[in-house]
Amino acid sequence: MKKLLICMFVAILNIDVAPIYANDAHHQVERSQKSYSAKGEVVSIDNAAGKIKLQHEAVSELKWPGMTMFFNVADKALLDTVKTGDQVEFEFVKVDGSGPSITKIKPIK
Numbered sequence: 001m002k003k004l005l006i007c008m009f010v011a012i013l014n015i016d017v018a019p020i021y022a023n024d025a026h027h028q029v030e031r032s033q034k035s036y037s038a039k040g041e042v043v044s045i046d047n048a049a050g051k052i053k054l055q056h057e058a059v060s061e062l063k064w065p066g067m068t069m070f071f072n073v074a075d076k077a078l079l080d081t082v083k084t085g086d087q088v089e090f091e092f093v094k095v096d097g098s099g100p101s102i103t104k105i106k107p108i109k
């Protein structure tokens with residue numbers, strides 16, 4: 001019984017660690033915000049600014065119509081995985097004050 005209690009205690013501790021991590025600036029976006037997925041086409045890529053312009057389909061969860069717009073990327077390395085003209089599927093989070101930020105993107109084959 002004592003062992004079981006310790007296990008439960010450890011489990012609770014682990015849960016408590018997550019929010020602390022979420023306050024870390026680098027992990028805040030991924031861990032504390034809902035991400036949305038959509039498909040679109042790469043219109044242009046701005047490596048220097050870490051932005052990508054996508055013509056995306058409607059995102060019903062956000063009540064967004066299809067449109068062409070810039071997205072930030074969580075990691076500039078993501079921009080090397082796609083090129084202008086690619087059909088892509090991507091995931092993004094909404095970041096207060098700085099617009100949507102892509103966390104995953106890949107060409108549709």
Ligand SMILES: [Cu+2]
Binds near residue numbers: 067
């Ligand atoms: Cu849009």
